Amino acid sequence: MELWYFQSYIENYQMGLKVKETLFCGKTRFQEIAILDTFLYGKTLILDGIVQTTEKDEFMYHEMLVHPAMFVHPNPRKIFIIGGGDGGASREVLKHPVEEVHLVDIDEGVIELCRRYFPQLGNWEDPRLKVLVEDAARFIKESDQVFDVIIMDSTDPIPRGVAEPLFSKEFFQQVFEHLSPEGLFVSQIEPPFFEPERVRKLWENLDMFPIVKVYWGLVPTYPGGVWTYVVGSKSLDPQKPLRKPDFPTRYYSPEVHQAAFTLPVFFKQLLEGK
Ligand code: SAM
Numbered sequence: 001m002e003l004w005y006f007q008s009y010i011e012n013y014q015m016g017l018k019v020k021e022t023l024f025c026g027k028t029r030f031q032e033i034a035i036l037d038t039f040l041y042g043k044t045l046i047l048d049g050i051v052q053t054t055e056k057d058e059f060m061y062h063e064m065l066v067h068p069a070m071f072v073h074p075n076p077r078k079i080f081i082i083g084g085g086d087g088g089a090s091r092e093v094l095k096h097p098v099e100e101v102h103l104v105d106i107d108e109g110v111i112e113l114c115r116r117y118f119p120q121l122g123n124w125e126d127p128r129l130k131v132l133v134e135d136a137a138r139f140i141k142e143s144d145q146v147f148d149v150i151i152m153d154s155t156d157p158i159p160r161g162v163a164e165p166l167f168s169k170e171f172f173q174q175v176f177e178h179l180s181p182e183g184l185f186v187s188q189i190e191p192p193f194f195e196p197e198r199v200r201k202l203w204e205n206l207d208m209f210p211i212v213k214v215y216w217g218l219v220p221t222y223p224g225g226v227w228t229y230v231v232g233s234k235s236l237d238p239q240k241p242l243r244k245p246d247f248p249t250r251y252y253s254p255e256v257h258q259a260a261f262t263l264p265v266f267f268k269q270l271l272e273g274k
Helices: 058-070 088-093 109-117 136-142 171-178 196-204 253-258 264-271
Strands: 002-009 015-027 032-038 042-047 050-055 078-083 102-107 129-133 147-153 178-190 211-218 228-235
Touching: 002 032, 002 042, 015 109, 032 109, 042 109, 050 058, 058 088, 058 147, 058 178, 058 211, 058 228, 058 253, 078 088, 088 102, 088 147, 102 109, 102 136, 109 129, 136 171, 171 178, 171 228, 178 196, 196 211, 196 228, 211 253, 211 264
Parallel strands: 078 102, 078 147, 102 129, 147 178
Antiparallel strands: 002 015, 015 032, 032 042, 042 050, 178 228, 211 228
């Protein structure tokens, strides 16, 4: 018998993956978690019915989430990752000569299951990585630490979902205040084609940053296949990398970095409110 997983992200849309095996299916205090082994994308992490990470295309998302901001900062030493419990974002950050990476994810269940089922995804034993299980909104309110780069790798801002407060203007203000003078904040945002209003609202919510730019990249298993990221910067131009990778990459390059900020016309118009 054939087994399929169908994800419905918005009305009238479904994406299907043919499943080899269900490795885990359960619920934590915060969300439903499924880990499926799929024919096309390998092991796949699903939270509250939405694909978060697959073995096959996770590099596209994690490299593009992390490296643009990291290569724009001249000397990123102290990094804060919001969410990121699958380990992929911290693995990419740890390829840079950083001193400390603070990963704050609300759900211990995601961290434990990903360590078990996706051991290659994270670099959990690196002594520079400090993992804290807490609501990132609470952490930032109570912390007096300052970071060079803050990376938001959270679930989507679904209304009343666990990540919703992370996309508010109040939260972005806190992020701004916890960044060093050359600091950069980067966040994944929504698919511009399916969720134009949410993309625009998030972009507008970052107006405390003197420089805000949007860029995009491919992630085949995310709704629509095109994903967007937004960078808020205190002083540096997010489109201009100052350094190049001295480690192998599969998606990111300085050329891809610069090109990713060139937006299709409909997307530019969307941000301009046209
Ligand atoms: N790459 C994924 C995507 O965009 O599809 C997201 C990665 S997944 C690891 C996101 C993580 O954010 C989850 O582990 C979830 O527990 C965490 N998260 C959601 N809300 C959070 C909050 N308020 N504080 C900290 N972590 C949160």
